[in-house]
Amino acid sequence: MVTINGKKYxxxxxxxxxxxxxxxxxxxxxxxxKNENIVPKANYDEVSIQDGDVLEVISFVGGx
Amino acid sequence: xxxxxxLNPANVLLSKRKQGEFNSFISREELDEALAERHGKDLQKKxxxxxxxxxxxxxxxxxxxxxxxxAGVRHLHLIDFDQVDVSNFNRQQYFVSQLGKNKTESLSxxxxxxxxxxxxxxxxxxxxxxxxxxxxxxxxxxxxAFDKAEQKAMLVEEVLRQFPDKxxxxxxxxxxxxxxxxxxxxxITNHFYLCGDGVSDLAEGDGLFxxxxxxxxxxxxxAIISIIDEIY
Numbered sequence: 001m002v003t004i005n006g007k008k009y010x011x012x013x014x015x016x017x018x019x020x021x022x023x024x025x026x027x028x029x030x031x032x033x034k035n036e037n038i039v040p041k042a043n044y045d046e047v048s049i050q051d052g053d054v055l056e057v058i059s060f061v062g063g064x
Numbered sequence: 065x066x067x068x069x070x071l072n073p074a075n076v077l078l079s080k081r082k083q084g085e086f087n088s089f090i091s092r093e094e095l096d097e098a099l100a101e102r103h104g105k106d107l108q109k110k111x112x113x114x115x116x117x118x119x120x121x122x123x124x125x126x127x128x129x130x131x132x133x134x135a136g137v138r139h140l141h142l143i144d145f146d147q148v149d150v151s152n153f154n155r156q157q158y159f160v161s162q163l164g165k166n167k168t169e170s171l172s173x174x175x176x177x178x179x180x181x182x183x184x185x186x187x188x189x190x191x192x193x194x195x196x197x198x199x200x201x202x203x204x205x206x207x208x209a210f211d212k213a214e215q216k217a218m219l220v221e222e223v224l225r226q227f228p229d230k231x232x233x234x235x236x237x238x239x240x241x242x243x244x245x246x247x248x249x250x251x252i253t254n255h256f257y258l259c260g261d262g263v264s265d266l267a268e269g270d271g272l273f274x275x276x277x278x279x280x281x282x283x284x285x286x287a288i289i290s291i292i293d294e295i296y
Contacts, residue, residue, distance in 0.1 A: 063239040063266035064124040064211040
């Protein structure tokens with residue numbers, strides 16, 4: 001199981017890109033941290049998540 | 065072309081002239097003493113040493129800058145490529161006399177009327193992944209004050225990744241007419257604060273109102289003041 005923003009999911013061996021897609025995040029509007037390290041956007045489709053990983057996904061909205 | 069403002073002699077002359085214009089009203093000692101009476105000598109000293117970069121000078125950035133100038137936070141680095149536009153007046157700290165002028169220059173003028181002894185650095189450039197390292201290397205505290213969600217995400221990612229020792233304050237979610245009570249500050253880590261309601265996206269029919277935007281900017285400014293108190 002992986003933990004994403006505090007909730008557990010039964011994902012494993014998929015890329016961060018796929019996780020974001022599955023959870024309906026807008027790729028261009030998020031910042032992702034895996035096990036307390038920022039994952040650069042350019043690496044989303046190369047980095048995969050494994051059992052026990054903890055992801056934090058911060059979503060931004062427009063206006064300012 | 066990406067030309068840093070400090071390399072443009074016209075910019076340096078302008079701010080020196082403006083500074084000369086307003087420091088005749090009150091001496092630095094008198095002003096600093098008045099500020100120290102309001103928030104204490106210790107904090108006043110910290111504000112004199114603090115350096116803050118404000119990325120984006122729109123509804124968020126211009127209001128953050130005014131709040132920090134009023135506190136006497138002395139070193140402000142203002143970054144925005146844009147000019148003052150008619151669409152700005154509903155929430156941004158600009159005046160009709162400034163239409164068409166660079167936001168960097170216009171905001172500097174305004175800030176110097178509040179605290180003539182500010183040390184203002186400006187960069188009239190668009191912030192990109194490529195120039196972030198060079199632009200933001202001198203300030204310990206970075207304020208994300210963009211309007212586009214994609215730009216916010218880009219800046220937050222690059223600052224957290226490239227400068228993990230710096231302090232970052234960002235804001236997301238302030239559109240619409242919902243209660244201002246929903247604007248909050250979340251301390252995500254010791255080095256990263258996120259203000260706003262987190263969800264209210266700018267959309268068709270859901271515009272930006274000064275009270276909500278200024279509230280988000282106030283949260284950012286207050287987070288910055290807390291950080292200054294902690295680290296200086």
